[in-house]
Amino acid sequence: MTMVMDGFELALPLTNAVITMDLAPDRSGASNGIIAGVLEVEPLIHEFQKVAGSFSEALCEGTTFQSLADQLRQGADILSSCSSDTPASCQDPAMTCDAISVGIGFEARSAQLGEVAAPVPPQPDPCEP
Structure with a gap:
């Protein structure tokens, strides 16, 4: 999902x-x-780091960003190895949760499609040297 x-x-x-x-x-x-x-969680943290760094390069690293990253890690409530075919694989008390379960609500209606817009050019990652 992008x-x-x-x-x-x-x-x-x-x-x-x-x-x-x-x-x-x-x-x-x-x-x-x-x-x-x-x-x-870890790929999510990397993606959020780009956004945080766009506000201030000081947020690319350091204690402020680490605090935000730790809060995301603490929000982990499921194992990334979870499989919908084997629900028991989603929770294991002997392992540390490393992913976040998400749900996004939506409503939809039919639409008349027009021309496809040009893609937005990617922004440089402010946290990459």
Whole structure:
């Protein structure tokens, strides 16, 4: 899943993704939509570092960014090795959770598609030397 935040494209690899929704009888839209899955914490931290560094290069490293990174690590509530085929693989008291379970709600309606817009040029990573 890719999101754009402050001009930076964040690559958020969502694993074990599930998409559900209630389709309108005429298929013109959907309600109660949910995109759910698992995000590994360390790649998420790296992606957020780009955004933080765009506000101030001081946020590329140091205690302030490490505090933010530690908060993301503390939010981990599932194992990245989790498999929807074997739910028991999602939790193991002997292991440290290294991913965050996410759910994003949405509503949808039919749209008239036009021309495809040109991609936004990638921003340089302010935290890369």
